[in-house]
Amino acid sequence: MKKKTLAIVGGGAVGLSSSIFAQDIAKDINIIVLEKMDRVGKKILATGNGRCNFTNMNASYKNYYGEQEGFSKYFLEQFSSKDAIDFFYKLGVLHLVLENGKVYPYSEQASSILDALRLKIDSCDNIEIKTEFDVKELKKNGNKFYIKSIDGKTVIADKVIFATGGLSSPKLGSDGKGIKILKALGHSCTKLIPSLVQLKTDPQKVKALKGIKITGNLKMYSGDKFLKEEFGEILFTEYGISGPCVFQLSTLFARYNNLIAKIDFMPNFSKKHIIKILKERKEILSYTNMENYFNGLLNKRLGNIIAKNSGIEKLSFNVKDLTKEHIEKMASQIKAYTLNIIDTNGFNNSQVTSGGLSTYEFNEKTLESKLVSGLYCAGEILDVVGDCGGYNLQWAWSSSYVATKSCIKSMQNNRKENI
Template sequence: MAAAIEAARTNAHIDIIIAERLDRLGKKILATGNGRCNFSNINASVDNYYGNDSNFTAWCLKRFTVNDTVNFFNQLGVFPKEEEKGKLYPFSGQASAVLDCLRNEAERLGIKAVTGFHAVSVGRRKNAFIIEAKDGRVLYTDRLIIAGGGCASPSLGSDGSCFELMRTLGHRVSELAPALVQMKTDTSAIKGLRGIKVNGLLRLIQNDRYIAEDEGEILFTDYGISGPPVFQLSARLPFNNNITASIDFMPEYSPKEIYDILEYRRDNLSYTTMENFFSGLLNKRLGNLIARRVGIEKLSFNVGGLDKQLLWSIASVIKDYRLEIKGTKGFENAQVTAGGVLTSDFDDKTMESRLIKGLYACGEVLDIYGDCGGYNLQWAWSSGRLAGKSAAEAMM
C-alpha cells in the first residue's frame, strides 16, 4: 500500500492497482505489535538489518527515513508514541489506525484494490507484465512492484508464493528460514517450568563467544522459550549453527553478590530443606531445577548442608543457565522470513530489477529482514515508497 500511495502521489496520470490474495488489504498490519502496530523505531539503521548484503538497505533508509515515516503517518492522522528502546506506535494503541489511514489514503488517491487475487504466474508480452490469478483472472501492467512478503505467518497472507513468481522471472532466491520466532530447546532442561515468566538476560553463545544478548521477560513453554528477548535474539539464529542459549536469572547481581545472598540464606534458613531454599528469591519450580543441575537430586536435602562449593555452583548456574537450542517454532509462528530474493539483482537506488526492466520489489520478499522492534515495518515502508516513487517517475 505504501508503494502504491507513493506512486500515486508522484504521478497523478497513471492507473494503479493493488492485487491482493486475501479478501482485504493489509490484514497482517492488524496483527503487528500485538495489535498495537510497532510501525517503526527511532534507532533504525543498517546495523539492524540482516541478509546476504544488508548494506543494500542503506540508500533506501536514507531516502525514506524514520522521520519520513513518522511524518507520513502523522499527516494521515496517526500520532506517534515512542516507547522503550525507540519503538514507535500509534498513540491510540490500535494497529487498525495504521491500516485505516493507508486504506483511506489509497482510496482518496484513486488506487484500485483487486482482492481475492492470488497471483500464481507472471509473464511478459512485449513491454507489459501479465499477471494471472489462481481463479483465472488476468491483469496487465507496464510496471510491476512485487510486495508479497515472505513465508512468515501464512494465515496473514504471505504464503511464499511471490518467491516462486520471482523465480519464474529469472530471479534467484536465497535459502529461507523463519526469524523473530519462539525457540525450541532441550526440554529436559526446562521440565516443569511451563507457563513461568521470569525477567532475565538471555544470551546466545557460539564457539564459546557471546554473539548477542537481550534482557526482558522470558516465558517457558512446553517446547522451549518465548517472550521479547527470545524474539529479538532469534534474528541471529538463521543460517548460524551450534548456538546455545544462556539465561542470567539475576542480571543485576555479580556472581560474588549472589554467592553472598545464598550464604546469608543458608545461614538463616539452615533448619529447612531445598524445597524452600529459593522461595522468595527465584520462582520455586525454577529453584528446584537449579538444585538438580548442581547435583542436589532430593528436595529433602537440608539447607544447612550447602557447602561453599555448592553455593558457588548454584550462583554460577543462576548467572549462566545453559539451554541447547533445537530449532524454532517455524514459519507458522514467525514474524519474518530470513532470506529472500537476492538484492544483488536489484538497484538499491530505485528497487528496480537489474534483470527485467519495469519490475520492482520491496519489503520482506527481498533478502532483508530486521531486528524485532519496528525495524521490519520501517523497511517495508522505506523500500515500498522508494519502489513506488521510482516506478511512477519512470512513467512520467
C-alpha cells in the same frame, strides 16, 4: 493517449503505501493493487500486538540483516523513520514514542494505520484494489507484464511492483508463493528461516520450567563466541523459550550455527555476590530443607531445578549440609542457565522471514530487477530482515518509497521517449 498501468502485487504494508506514493507523484497512471485475501492489510492489524509499532526512532542500517550487508542503508536515508511519521501524520495519524524508540499511532490501535492507508486510497480515483486476486504467474511479453490469477483472470501492466511478503504468519496472507513466482523468472532466493519467533531448546531442560515467567538477561553464543544479549521477560514453554528478548535475539538463529542461550536469573548480582548470598542462606535457613532454600529468591520451581542440576537429588536434603561445591554449582546455574537452541518455532508463529530474494539481483538504488526490466520488489520478499521494534515496517515503507519513486520515474521517462 492511453494511460499507463502500474500493477502492485500484494496489498500489505508495501502494496498499500506504494499505491499512495505512486498517485502522489503521477495522477495520470492507473494503479492496480492485486491482493489474494478478501481484504487488504490483514497483517497490519496483527502488528505490535494490535497496536502497530510502525517505525522506530533509532532505525539504522545496523538493525537489518541479509547476505548483502548494509543494503538497507540507502533506502533508510531516502525514507527515514521521521519520513514515516510525517507520511502518517499527513494521513491523520499522530504518533506516540514508547520504550526503546518504538513508535505507535497515538490511538495505540493498529487499525488506525490500516484505516489511514485505506481512506486515502479510497479517495484516489486512479487506484483500484482487486481483492481475492491470487497471483499464480507473472510473465513479460515485449514491454508488457501479464499477471495471471489462480482462477484465470489476467491483468496487463506496463510496470510491476511485487510485494507479496515472506512466509511468516501465512494465515495473514504471505505464504511464500510470490517468491516461487519470481524464482520462475530466474531470481534466486537465500535460505528462508523464521525470525522474530520463539526458540526451541533441548526439551529436558525446559519441560519442568513450563509456564514460568522471569525477568532476566538472555545472552546468546555461537559455541564459545558471545554474540548479543537482551534484558527482559523470558517465558519457559514446553518446547523452549519465548518472550520479547527471545524474539529480539531469534534473528541470530538464521545467521549462526551452534546457537547457545545462557540465562542470567539475577543480572544485578555478580557470581561472587550470589555465592555470598547462598552461603548466608545456608546459615539463615539451616533449620529447613532444599525445598525451601530458594524461597524469596527465585521462582520455587526454578530453584528446585537449579538444586537438582547442582547434584542435589532430593529436596529433603538439609540446607545445613550444603557443600562449597553445591553452592558454586548453584551460583553458576543462576548466572548462566545454559540451553542449546535446536530450532525456531516455525513460520506459523514467526513475525518475519529471514532471507528472501537475493538483493544482489536488484538495483541498489531503485530496487528494479536486474533480470527483468520494469519489475520492482520491496519489503519482506527481499533478503532484508530487521530487529524487533518497528524496524520491519520501516523497511516496508522505505523500500516501498524508493521502488515506487524509481518505477514511476522510469514510466514517465519511457513516455517521453515514446512521444
